[in-house]
Every structure is written in structure tokens, then in C-alpha cells.
Amino acid sequence: MSSDVGRPGGLARWLDQRVGWRGLMHEALDEPIPGGSRWAYVFGSGLLFVFVNQIVTGICLALYYVPSVDHAHTTVAYIQKEVWGGRFLRGLHSYGSSLMIVLLLLHLAQTFLYGAYKNRRELLWLVGCFLFLLVFGMSFTGYLLPWDRRAYFATAVGTNIVSEIPLVGNFVKTVLRGGPEMGTLTLSRFYVLHVFAIPALIIGAVAMHVFLFRRAGAAGPPVREEKGSELATEVFYPGQVFKDFVFGILLIIALGALALLWPVRLGPVANPADSTYVPRPEWYYLPAFQWLKYWHKGGLIIGIVVIPLLLFGALFGLPFLDRSPRRRPSERPVSVAGFFLVFAAVVFLGFQSGLEDRRDSAVRSKLQAQEKSEEEYSKAPFQPQEEGPMAGPVSASIAPALSPEQSKGALLFESEGCSACHGAGGRGGNGLVKLSGLGKRFTDSQLTGLLRKPLPKMVEGGMQPSELKAPDLAALVAYLRATMN
């Protein structure tokens, strides 16, 4: 066996005997496609391509990103403005999320028009619909993470919409936000959903989707049933693999060009108190955004519960509702007409939203101003997050007012080196010995005695007997008693 390794092809055989890769490659590459390879089939692989891009660039972003309200915006600005290639990689991730949506819709449309959900492919279709929701979940949760104005207010509106659902709405909103308001816990929740929970679900669902697809076999083009058996088959490799590959390269080029030519932006940090900000969601949520304008009060439940439930019910239940084996679009006019109707309505709503914003001059100028400030902020040089003694929780402003004698004691506390072992103001920290309760535990003369002649335990810890003159020592004691209670 091991003597094989030296011969031509020996290593391949050695590995195959242990791994069985020839069998795996055969499984992967020799899947028969009725009717041969087509450009129409590239969208599924395209989605996988872009998903891998999202994983790689997402890991890169996580390297410098900190998911906390205090740091999120600064760290994204750091990635964007300081780190080499940061703006480009963030651009790939940001445009990649839009591209995922585009490809998802194309993949859905192709599968629907080809009737490829028929013939024992119900579960395959259902898992696909579940993935559809997960991808929208990714874009919704990821949008908040930069914590700029746009992100903050889009998510504030997005989560508020949830609360309009009768009975459970407010509860769901509070669960999503981690409280009644957007804040610290909201960002943590969205981060965990975006980086851990949803990606794990996506990977599992993709595995199931591919498994079910392979199990059912490629559906091939929609032709008359009697002609189906006459179709010549072609295996997956090389024809379809090459088409998928070319499409993947085009996607990479498109993403790279977008990220370079129209660099992604970051706006000023979110200010929840800014009530003048006009929020607008990302383009793929605009139709939903516009839709909500038409429903008020009593009709609201129809607009945000009944109709969406019916639509998603029809989408998920499609293979169960449309059970005839006929796949050609001309043979199932009702479902195809319904599909195009919904598609046209969604596109119309999206455009209508943009149109209304352009017609309303107040909104238009406000949106333009917001965009301009975003552009300016993106161009401004990076400002690191300033932290220092005054920025900490224990600032001079909350220290008690000191008498002249106590102030003198405060200076002595520093100049005598007390703070070297007891921290600034005797507050300890970093393994230093904190001074507290001095005023309650000791009288003036006891404190003076301890400073003149420390206890053996104190000397062991490095405490030196004080050599200060009596008035200075009295000032130091006054300071200790006043501030270290």
C-alpha cells in the first residue's frame, strides 16, 4: 500500500482509499441535469459565492469591531478610515448584503417560473423559503451594528413596526430590543443574532437545501410532460460548473467595483435625542416601508398582519397549493399572474416611496442634508475615542468641596507618594490598597498615630512612617477623614 505512494497517481489512490474522495467528487460533479446546463441555473451557486464573501469579510470586520454602544461607532470609523483596506472590505460586506437580496429574488423567480418546486420538492422549497427569511434577518440585524444615525433610526422604526402587531407586538418588540427602548442590550442582541445565531441557522439550512436538491435531482427546463423523458442529460461538471464559475467571477468583479467606485459611507454617531432625523430603510425594505403608509387604525391589522400572512402563506405553501405536475408557465396562468402581480406591486411601492420623498420638498431637502453630513463625516479624519482621568466615572466634579486645610492635605497625599500605593484619592484599583471608612473608624489622633507609627502589618505592605511636620500631618489627616469614608 505505502509503496503505491511513490508511483504516478499513487498518492491520489492512497488518499482515495482512506477518504473516498473519488466517490465524493463523482457525487458532486456528475449530477445529471436534464436538458443540460443553463445560465438560468447560476443564481443558487451565486448566493453561495456571496455568502462566503459575507463570512470572510464579516470575520475581518469582527477583528476590529466592538459590539457596545460606547464603542461600536468608533470602531467602525476606525475600520473605515484607519485600517488598510478597511473601507474596501466593509464595502464588500455592505454591497454583498444587497447582492444577497438581489440573487435571492432571482433564484426564487427562476425556481418559480421553471416550476422547479414540483414533483416531491415541497421540503426543498420550504427550506428555501426559510432561507429567504434568514437572509432578510441578516440584513435587518446587521444594519444596526455601525450605530450611526441611519442605522439607529432605521432599526428604531423597524422594531416599532413589530409592536403594531396586535396582542404580541409589544412583547416581541421588547424581546428584540432587550427593553422598551433601543440601547445597550439592543446592540448586543442584534450582534449575537447577526454573527452567531442566524449564520448557524443559514449554514444548517443551506446544507439541508443542497441535500434535498441533490436527492430530488435537478428539475430541468419546464417542458411538456411527455417530452420530459426525451431531454438529453448533461452532467453538472464541466458545463454547469463553468457557468456558475463565470457568474461567480462576475459577482466578485461587480462587488469589488462597487466597493471601490462608490465607497461605503458611515454617518455621524447615533443621537437618540435627535428628533429631527428623517429615517429611511435600506432599498429592499422600502416597499414594506411604503406599504405601511396606507394602513391606519382599524385597517392596520389587515395591512400588517392579514395580507402579509396570506402572501407568506401562499409563498411557503406554493407546492401544496399548486399540485398539478404541469410546469410550463403558460399551463398555470393563475399562479404566474399572481407572482407577477405581487412582484409589480412590490416594485411599485418601492418606487412610490422614492417618488414621495422627492415630491415633498421639506423631506427632500432634509434627506439631502442628511446625506451630505454623512458624506462629510465619512471624509473627516478619524478621531480616536478619548479616554482619560476626566472621562472616567470618578471625576473631579463629583469630589466633595474641600476646605483650604483639606486641599493642602490632598496635595500632600500626592506629593508624599501616598497615591503610589493607595491610588489617586485613595481609591485603590489595579491591585492598589484602597482606603475607605477612615473617617468612621478612626479619630484624628488615631489616624495621626497610624501615620507616625504604622502597624507591623502596614509596614509589611510597604507603608513608611510619616516624617511630616505636625501642621502638615494634621492637614493630611483632615483630608483623609473628609474624603475616605
Added chain:
Amino acid sequence: MSDTLGGPPVGKTSAEARLLPTRRSFFAVLIGSISGVVGILMAVPVLRYLLYPVFRATGGVAWYSVGRADEFAGQGPFRKEVEVRRVDGWRALTSKRAVWVVRDGRNQLAVVSDVCPHLGCGVPWREDEGIFHCPCHHAKFGRNGALIGGPSPRSLDTLPVKVENGMLLVRYEVFRNLVSYKEVIG
């Protein structure tokens, strides 16, 4: 047994066929090599991004103002606090550090750190004794910071200074303690 990956063309012996490129192996080479090139191109921005902190110069050297140079007439020493700002990734930390403005051997202005080279206590000036006297373990330094006695392994550390537009500027550095030589550690 037929090999499903690049099966031999009909009519050729298997020995001949192995030398001829098949449609399948042609695409394997094409896709493989283009993927390789694209992969390398994609790896460039990713690697630059990952290695940024390694090659980024450590923020340049910052000079902090101690005060007007003519403020320090006389022998001193003069206690001053400088606000030291250090950039650490996306954060900048500002902290107050005490320094002493002294006259060196040639009567030139010099700035020494107040950090005792022994165990790092802040060293105060004792006007009554006319020396720097560390309150922790009684290291003693002369008016210019030179070691006189006690457990310190070296004199108080002088910091780089320069005078610009009449202002005395200092570069605040931190040194390794408990050793007889000066080694900058931050």
C-alpha cells in the same frame, strides 16, 4: 472499470488517453488557475487589513508642553504636570504625569520623571532637606536628580526635551525599573 473523472476517449488505449487533455481536465485547469489568481487578488486586501497594526508606525513621537522656558528661572526644581496622550488602537488615553524641571550639570534646563527607578513611587522634592526624597523606601536624589543614596539603582530618569517658540517641550517616556541602565518601555 470506467473512470468517471476524465474517462478515456473511445478508441484510444488508456496509456495514450492519459496523455491527452480531456474536456474535463481542461476545465479543471482553467477554473483552478483563474480561481487561484482571483484568490490571490482577494487575499491582498484581507492580508493588509489583518496586518495593519503590525506595520503601522506606533503613532509618531508626541511632544508635550511643560510651560514657557523662561518660567523656569532659578535653580528649581519645579514640579509640573503634563497631560500624556497615548493612542491605543481606536482609543486615546490621556493621563496626567508629574515631571520635575531641573538644571543639569551645565546649568541647562532638563526634565526628569518623578517616577522612582526603584519601585515606581512618585518622588517629591523636600525643600527642608534640599533633595528629592522618595517617601516609599528613602531613595535620595540631588537637586538635578542625580542619585545620592538609598535603594534606587540609578538617578532619576531624564526625559528628552527641546525648546520651540519659547516653550519647553518634553517627550514623556516610561523606563524599566530596578535596573541600573535606562531602558524605554513605553
